Amino acid sequence: MSTFTQVIAALKQAKRILIGSHYNPDGDALGSAAALGIALERQGKKVTFFNRDPVPFNLTFLPHADRFVRTLPKDASFDTVVIVDCNAAKRVGGDFEKAIKGTRVICIDHHQLEKTEGDLTILEPDAAATGVLIMRFLEEAKIPLDRILATCLFCAITVDTGSFRYSNATPDVFLLGAKLVKAGADPYEISKALEENYPAKRYRLLAKSLATLQVDEQLGIASIDVTQQMFKETGTGPDLTEEFSSFPRSIRGVEVALFFRELPDGRLKVSMRSKGHVDVAKIAAGFGGGGHVHAAGCTFEGDAAIARKKLYAALAAAIGKKGT
Numbered sequence: 001m002s003t004f005t006q007v008i009a010a011l012k013q014a015k016r017i018l019i020g021s022h023y024n025p026d027g028d029a030l031g032s033a034a035a036l037g038i039a040l041e042r043q044g045k046k047v048t049f050f051n052r053d054p055v056p057f058n059l060t061f062l063p064h065a066d067r068f069v070r071t072l073p074k075d076a077s078f079d080t081v082v083i084v085d086c087n088a089a090k091r092v093g094g095d096f097e098k099a100i101k102g103t104r105v106i107c108i109d110h111h112q113l114e115k116t117e118g119d120l121t122i123l124e125p126d127a128a129a130t131g132v133l134i135m136r137f138l139e140e141a142k143i144p145l146d147r148i149l150a151t152c153l154f155c156a157i158t159v160d161t162g163s164f165r166y167s168n169a170t171p172d173v174f175l176l177g178a179k180l181v182k183a184g185a186d187p188y189e190i191s192k193a194l195e196e197n198y199p200a201k202r203y204r205l206l207a208k209s210l211a212t213l214q215v216d217e218q219l220g221i222a223s224i225d226v227t228q229q230m231f232k233e234t235g236t237g238p239d240l241t242e243e244f245s246s247f248p249r250s251i252r253g254v255e256v257a258l259f260f261r262e263l264p265d266g267r268l269k270v271s272m273r274s275k276g277h278v279d280v281a282k283i284a285a286g287f288g289g290g291g292h293v294h295a296a297g298c299t300f301e302g303d304a305a306i307a308r309k310k311l312y313a314a315l316a317a318a319i320g321k322k323g324t
């Protein structure tokens, strides 16, 4: 692991920087990438912001959201690459994996270690959000916060703490939130953009998805599904499924909530949320995925029905009970 001093020194030397964050980006991935990139541009650096997937509509309010590119020219050349909110180039995906060959790689993340390609790595699984680590970077680099940086970082921390509600919302996180609001972040404007800005069709999709609700009371597992057919019928896509897992999660007695999403190629992706002692990052890792103790995900290869059975068996073992 590296220190912020080392990362600051490396970035001081850098001229052309590529910043990438994980595909299916969330507010922490894009908020952290935007804040870091904007700060580095102020230091005179040339910055390219990359994400393989489109900016979800509820994050288009982020300052510089329109700067994210989804592809990179073949002859693009960078001297330094920063991976934020994940720690493996394969989680960034797309052109990024090729573009980083032969460049210095810096990784700033708070997920359980997968496999870091970072020459310099700051990885703190206890940090509530990558945004918290970017705040620390700015402070140590003596880059002052302003409304733009504060908006990006408040979004990052809001999203990863469930609006300052989850178990990672520590006193320190509230203090950072206060600092960001003082610097100009507007909590209501940000939460309005994030959560009070959905197109009606999201609720048509949600209605179909909620109709698939399954609850295993014995195990304390609830799940909902979204299929490609549902996307088609409602004219929606995966960017409108953000936070769907909060519905099975909100049921009394549920320990682990699952949100299954069918991918266009028929494979199954699951988002897991744990409300207690079950480490879903460990379970996701067993299926080639990852994440945090309380929020993780993975994509299953092969037959979806078999994958579900295997997942329930792994969860039952972790919960320590037999299912219904």
Ligand code: 5GP
Residues within 6 Å of the ligand: 022, 024, 091, 111, 114, 270, 271, 272, 288, 289, 290, 291, 292, 295, 296, 297, 298, 299
């Ligand atoms: P979500 O369920 O919202 O997609 O993701 C929850 C958390 O798990 C996020 O921190 C996300 O980065 C991580 N995560 C989700 N899917 C995967 C995956 O397939 N692999 C890894 N390594 N992490 C994942």
Ligand code: MN
Residues within 6 Å of the ligand: 028, 029, 085, 110, 129, 130, 160
């Ligand atoms: Mn994060």
